[in-house]
Amino acid sequence: MSKKNEQCRQNLKTMMIMREFERVIKDLANEGFVDGAVHCYTGEEACALGVCLNLNDDDYVFSTHRGHGHAIAKGLDLKKIFAELMGKASGVSGGYGGSMHLFDTKLGFMGGNGIVGGGVTVATGTAYASKYLNDGKVTVCFFSEGASNEGWCHEAMNMASLWKLPIIFACENNLFAATTPSYKTLANPDIFERAKAYDMVGVKCDGNDLDECIKVSKKAIDRARRGEGPTLIEFKTYRVEGHCRVIRDLEIFRPKDVVAWWADHDPIKVYSERLVENGVLTKDEIAVIAKEVDAEIKEAIQFGKDAPRPSTEEFLKKISERYAI
Amino acid sequence: MKKLHMLDAINVAIHEEMERDDKVFVIAEDVGEYGGVWNATRGLYEKYGALRSMDTPISEAGFTGLCVGAAMAGLRPVTEIMYMDFITACMDQLVNQAAKADLMSGWQMELPITLRAQYGSGSREAAQHSQSLESWFCSVPGFKVIIPSNAYDAKGLLKSAIRDNTPCIFMENRNLYYDPVEIPDEEYLIPLGKASVKQEGNDLTIVTYGIGVPVCEKAIKKMPDASIELIDLRTIVPLDMETVLNSVKKTGRLLIVHEASAGFSVGSEIIRRVVEQGFDYLDAEPLVYGNLRTAMPFSANLEDSVLITPEGVEEKARYLLTGVC
Numbered sequence: 001m002s003k004k005n006e007q008c009r010q011n012l013k014t015m016m017i018m019r020e021f022e023r024v025i026k027d028l029a030n031e032g033f034v035d036g037a038v039h040c041y042t043g044e045e046a047c048a049l050g051v052c053l054n055l056n057d058d059d060y061v062f063s064t065h066r067g068h069g070h071a072i073a074k075g076l077d078l079k080k081i082f083a084e085l086m087g088k089a090s091g092v093s094g095g096y097g098g099s100m101h102l103f104d105t106k107l108g109f110m111g112g113n114g115i116v117g118g119g120v121t122v123a124t125g126t127a128y129a130s131k132y133l134n135d136g137k138v139t140v141c142f143f144s145e146g147a148s149n150e151g152w153c154h155e156a157m158n159m160a161s162l163w164k165l166p167i168i169f170a171c172e173n174n175l176f177a178a179t180t181p182s183y184k185t186l187a188n189p190d191i192f193e194r195a196k197a198y199d200m201v202g203v204k205c206d207g208n209d210l211d212e213c214i215k216v217s218k219k220a221i222d223r224a225r226r227g228e229g230p231t232l233i234e235f236k237t238y239r240v241e242g243h244c245r246v247i248r249d250l251e252i253f254r255p256k257d258v259v260a261w262w263a264d265h266d267p268i269k270v271y272s273e274r275l276v277e278n279g280v281l282t283k284d285e286i287a288v289i290a291k292e293v294d295a296e297i298k299e300a301i302q303f304g305k306d307a308p309r310p311s312t313e314e315f316l317k318k319i320s321e322r323y324a325i
Numbered sequence: 326m327k328k329l330h331m332l333d334a335i336n337v338a339i340h341e342e343m344e345r346d347d348k349v350f351v352i353a354e355d356v357g358e359y360g361g362v363w364n365a366t367r368g369l370y371e372k373y374g375a376l377r378s379m380d381t382p383i384s385e386a387g388f389t390g391l392c393v394g395a396a397m398a399g400l401r402p403v404t405e406i407m408y409m410d411f412i413t414a415c416m417d418q419l420v421n422q423a424a425k426a427d428l429m430s431g432w433q434m435e436l437p438i439t440l441r442a443q444y445g446s447g448s449r450e451a452a453q454h455s456q457s458l459e460s461w462f463c464s465v466p467g468f469k470v471i472i473p474s475n476a477y478d479a480k481g482l483l484k485s486a487i488r489d490n491t492p493c494i495f496m497e498n499r500n501l502y503y504d505p506v507e508i509p510d511e512e513y514l515i516p517l518g519k520a521s522v523k524q525e526g527n528d529l530t531i532v533t534y535g536i537g538v539p540v541c542e543k544a545i546k547k548m549p550d551a552s553i554e555l556i557d558l559r560t561i562v563p564l565d566m567e568t569v570l571n572s573v574k575k576t577g578r579l580l581i582v583h584e585a586s587a588g589f590s591v592g593s594e595i596i597r598r599v600v601e602q603g604f605d606y607l608d609a610e611p612l613v614y615g616n617l618r619t620a621m622p623f624s625a626n627l628e629d630s631v632l633i634t635p636e637g638v639e640e641k642a643r644y645l646l647t648g649v650c
């Protein structure tokens with residue numbers, strides 16, 4: 001297999017891992033292995049992967065409450081992600097963070113966020129530091145269309161453009177914020193057009209087409225690395241599942257034909273059909289990938305289940321110092 | 326009489342107040358067409374339409390600021406912060422605008438705003454979804470702070486808050502949402518600033534509110550030998566010191582229990598006042614028992630080590646009653 005085809009195979013596999021992750025996590029939650037809030041990234045896989053394929057290990061990524069896919073795309077250890085969601089000491093955040101707070105600073109993964117839009121100004125800060133230190137790093141800040149309506153987003157984008165900071169504002173417009181469809185919250189449904197107001201580059205991208213996601217992000221990331229300033233990319237995509245484990249809002253605002261249209265434009269479907277069409281992979285070879293994915297996920301789940309809980313004693317000792325008054 | 330849980334009682338209270346006064350309206354994230362992520366505002370949209378049950382973008386600063394202006398113009402907004410942790414996103418609008426506009430204007434205006442905020446800990450939702458932030462609002466002059474412990478009180482208190490002409494912060498503990506209680510069919514109000522004596526006793530006063538009430542009730546059940554007076558404050562500002570002082574005068578011993586950690590807390594303030602106004606009543610040092618002072622960790626064993634428990638209440642109570650640990 002050529003290097004290029006090998007990469008395509010890997011890309012498909014990574015998206016399939018993201019998808020399978022969300023499928024099994026719901027079962028694990030129902031079985032009591034995973035606590036707390038769980039927001040699934042199903043259907044948005046191409047956005048995170050398309051961006052992160054253009055990043056170096058030490059580039060910064062800021063994630064959201066819906067961050068499992070971002071973490072997998074940035075190369076965080078699958079086993080440790082499962083362990084984190086299970087509240088285990090071997091988790092990426094030592095069991096202190098959970099689903100919404102995956103961190104891995106060694107890989108520039110600066111955390112999910114329980115506050116919608118909470119990461120946007122913070123990401124502007126690492127970009128500022130990169131300019132300051134001239135370290136050549138780029139910051140990517142993921143957020144969705146709901147977050148774009150927090151004032152923070154406007155403040156951050158204005159500063160980033162003003163100071164030509166190396167940051168990509170990666171807006172995954174999945175058409176929903178909790179139970180509310182975006183047509184009820186966006187005066188202009190094209191978020192990328194806001195960039196104009198900040199004299200910043202703004203582009204839209206088919207967020208369900210991996211090749212386009214890779215291409216559009218590459219251009220923006222290259223620009224940022226050359227010191228030419230930020231870009232706002234709006235990925236047009238669709239939140240396939242309900243908002244989270246407890247809020248099941250799939251019965252409302254989901255016309256059948258719209259759901260069917262998006263199912264037909266599913267990122268994994270689109271990409272795998274293209275690979276077959278172009279002779280990169282056969283259907284049988286894709287079935288082999290599915291088996292690999294299944295095995296890797298099972299192994300990672302087992303790792304998470306076997307891992308120990310964080311030590312209560314160490315925690316109590318640490319907080320008595322850290323939060324002393 | 327009907328058995329209702331707290332969310333239903335809140336829903337009925339809002340319906341009744343909107344029916345009664347056409348200046349009352351609801352505005353916040355997801356509260357309209359879907360009926361609120363907790364379903365507390367269901368049925369309003371169908372009955373009163375979008376202008377009176379408005380879904381907003383995720384713009385807490387925007388819509389709470391809007392509430393201040395709407396109140397200045399004669400409306401009576403009822404707004405909602407989905408998790409109290411996110412109230413940070415609109416602190417200027419609340420602290421510098423809502424709380425102060427009446428005084429700054431030389432009392433030319435009133436600000437009849439009710440802000441409902443869901444909160445609580447113990448549900449494995451980690452650091453940004455587990456905080457009890459009442460003392461912030463107690464410390465800023467201008468707010469009333471109301472925290473019901475059961476569905477009956479929630480209904481009567483919320484109706485009073487909506488009719489009150491000052492900004493009211495109405496905190497709802499999610500762990501109390503689903504306990505059914507008998508609610509009369511006739512309308513009733515509960516005045517703000519009146520505590521409720523849940524149980525009379527002679528040897529120890531326990532003052533609490535919110536989730537502290539069922540926690541203390543469990544503890545008291547385990548001490549049938551002790552004569553304990555249990556006070557549910559219901560309203561933190563204004564604080565019903567008369568009820569507290571009368572009780573301490575009788576018992577000579579005081580324990581304050583709340584979910585917020587003890588340092589710089591509501592409990593600290595109660596002790597200040599008891600020491601200033603009832604020093605001679607005290608036969609033992611008054612104590613505050615709260616969650617440990619820490620940002621909330623995710624993992625179950627860590628979170629459990631932080632939370633107040635009936636066992637913890639019992640231990641403190643026994644110490645105060647016997648003088649031994």
Ligand SMILES: Cc1ncc(C[n+]2csc(CCOP(=O)(O)OP(=O)(O)O)c2C)c(N)n1
Pocket residue numbers: 064065066114115116117143144145146147148174176177178239354383385407411414
């Ligand atoms: C400041 C703040 N407000 C509200 C919430 C509650 N909340 C959690 S996720 C969510 C919807 C977010 O929508 P969007 O930004 O579009 O992200 P998506 O869920 O689509 O990925 C809301 C309202 C929050 N976490 N933080």
Ligand SMILES: [Mg+2]
Pocket residue numbers: 144145146172173174175176177178
């Ligand atoms: Mg969204």
